[in-house]
Amino acid sequence: MICSQCGERPASVLVKQKRNGQLIERHLCHVCAAENHSLNLAFEQDPLAIHQLLSNWFPTQSPSVNPFKKEVSVCPSCGFTFNDSLKLGKFGCATCYDAFESNLEEIFKRLHNGNTEHTGKIPASYGSTLKLKKEIEELRKQLKVSIEAEEFEEAVKLRDQVRELNKELERGATHGD
């Protein structure tokens, strides 16, 4: 395959980017791919060695079985690739956490003794929504149990409660934004 940008060199990198919910795939050669990483510069002098640690855990070459095609996830908001983040040991923005989410579990496990989920403080503005979601989750579990036990009256009640809370959640979400 030929690089879709320069149309000259053979493509060696697959760039996947989510833009407005659409997945865009481009096959680029290594030269064009390097040009597309908007943020390789300026971060050479990092005081922390954490990026080295991370790079050691996630050798940039190894994830692909076929070395010819390297999958690169790019943050649609700040332009950091996952490799940029690894090299620097830092994220560029909040959206990076969504863009690289599939890789983060492993990173956090190693950095935080196997932990991957926050259990501490929640900002008040997120608090009500999160609480609702947790309640809905709990009710759904109860609903499942009551259906299995064939307690249909109870199940109907629970179903209605879930619907009610879901409505509240939607109202809250639109209100919050």
Place this chain on the structure above:
Amino acid sequence: MAIDRFLVPKASSWMANNGENADIAMSTRIRLARNLREFKFPYAFTEDEALKVDKAVSSVLVDKGKDLSLEFTHIDIHEISQLQRELLVEKHLISPHLAAGMHSGSVLLSKNEELSIMINEEDHLRIQSLQSGFHLQEAYQTADQLDSMLEQSLQYAFHEKFGYLTSCPTNTGTGMRASVMLHLPALTMSQQITRIIPAISRLGMVVRGIYGEGSEALGNVYQISNQLTLGKSEYEILQDLQNMTEQIIEQERRAREAILTNSPLKLEDRIYRSLGTLTYSRLLTTEEAAKCLSDVRLGIDLKLIENIDMSILNELMIFMQPAFLQLYSEKPLSANERDVTRAKLFRERLKQEYKINGDKEGEDSV
């Protein structure tokens, strides 16, 4: 200029010496890392965004701080001199990272210097709460209160699963780093510290020497802090750190007793030699001053020295650093001149102290 009051060589309240275990636990610090949702983080944002973040956060702090009866002084990092930045670093009010001034950034300081909020350091906000002695809960409450006040006006970057989002994955989750500064001369002398440090690191906490490079802790001052920010609540992290610190303090007390029992004269000799060096020397390097300060601290703890107040030593630890020495002598200094000035600083400060508290040893020749 508003910054001046923070730069005079006067002790900040967190350099005072009070509370239980304050002889060993010198000070406590809580740091919360926060970012705003709608702006890129400092490693990726533009100068324009940096300015907007600075403005947004500063105005909320200055306006709403009053609700917590906090009055903040806003200091733009690009509007102060290199020396002024260094002074703030030496006082632990800003980090070297912010002092480097890579983009628009500021620090907001509360009047008593117990709260410092850095804007556009590695994260948009770094809330820092300092307390003298061993006061993890109090320091956290102060930081938490300010954080809760800020989130009413600012939209933080927060993720349902990952918690508070930060530039560095080592801070993701609570964004909290809690630390206690510990003076551990006996554990260092007996070399027990070399066994304690690796043991603690396996429990999600870390101990390292502050001031100074490598394994050798300058002045036997160490910092213990939490390493994990994900998977544990703030409360649990503080509790773990509290327990671990109490254990280390207990170990240090036992080690002191052992030394005092086994070689009291040797210890006493060492302490008084150090006091002599600080009181009379004409050339004093950082290393020697730190070592002697540690010995004298220990002498005060063991009630061998009674005419020196501990808080003076906490102050001198800060003010013996290069930028403060330059301020003290009112001119730039070479390394050699610094040693001369440092010796003079100690002589004058201790002489003052003997006058106030009386001097059993006689200070005619100082």
